[in-house]
Amino acid sequence: MNFPFRIIRLGYINKRCQLYTIVKETSELTEASKFIRNPKNAKSDDFDSLKTRLENIKTRHGARKSFFKPEGKDDGLVFALHAGKKVQGYLTLNDLRWYCIRLSERCVILGNGGIKHVGKTQEDVFLKEKEGDMRFVDRVIEMAQKNEELIEDSFGNLQGDLNFSAERIENYGF
Amino acid sequence: MDFNKELNDQIWEEFSAPSTTDTYFIGKQMDIAAQIDTCLKEKGWTQKHLAELAGLKPSQLSKILSGNANPTLRTITNIEEALECDVIVCPEFYEESLVDNGWFRPGQRISLAANNYRKYTITDEEQIHVGNTWGTPMSINSQQYEKASSASHYKLTV
Secondary structure, rough: OOOOOEEEEEEOOOOOOOOEEEEEOOOOOOHHHHHHHHHHHHHOOHHHHHHHHHHHHHHHHHHOOEEEOOOOOOOOOOOEEOOOOOOOOOOEEEEEEEEEEEEEEEEEEEEEEEEOOOHHHHHOOOHHHHHHHHHHHHHHHHHHHHOOOOOEEOOOOOOOOOEEOOHHHHHHOO | OOOHHHHHHHHHHHHHHOOOOHHHHHHHHHHHHHHHHHHHHHOOOOHHHHHHOOOOOHHHHHHHHOOOOHHHHHHHHHHHHHOOOOOOOOHHHHHHHHHHOOOOOOOOEEEEEEEEEEEEEEEOOEEEEEEOOOOOOOOEEEEEEOEEEEOEEEEEOO
């Protein structure tokens, strides 16, 4: 699904990795805020763990690829931050996924996410939509980077016009 | 929509990592993962190759590298031996063993030969400036020293 959006820096300049999120034109909240404010996510055992992991990524380790789970089979940059699959006896417990675009070790754009209850994301309407949103944003960013309208500097800061209007997206052929 | 910076700051504040019983543990999990990842990149090996050398299943190594695992000391030392790289160290004994083996820290005075003390200062990643106690400077380039996996100690190779 196509939608106009803006990329927003989340917080301040970090030592190892810059964090961004997106806000849809029709929305009051950023996608990262929606994830944080979702009470179902906050109740998850993984919630605090994900916060701690993100804190370490931005200040200490950077967004190393191995910290993230690739989402989908294509070679896009959509990943999920997660706290690992937990197995209890014969049961695989539900895990919390926070979708993002990992542009590099120094730059991550956070989206929404939720608790994965099913084996495949495609079977969960909500998660499928959230993953699809990030996949769309990934494609738009790829176009903007190709056109040199969006540049990531050596510290992971995004430079250029971060506002992706309906007209601009249409010009990209979406 | 006008972005509300105040709201964003507030949300970010809400999101700031809480200090829980797991905070330190997660930090260590990620330290170990990141250190192995760094050594792996320096070697230019694949995860599969390292897993084979360390006697691990690729999925086991993948989980350790994700920063979500709780590997045993045996597993970590197997990885260290395969990589020829320290992953975890005990500072007191580690530093002593480095110095005993000829490694030095930036700014540390070491004896290269009898009555010849020199002070080494690392100015950047590529060059070490060496000066003796009388201030006579000389430079050596990156071909003439190697860096310990701890990245805090150096050794002359000439």
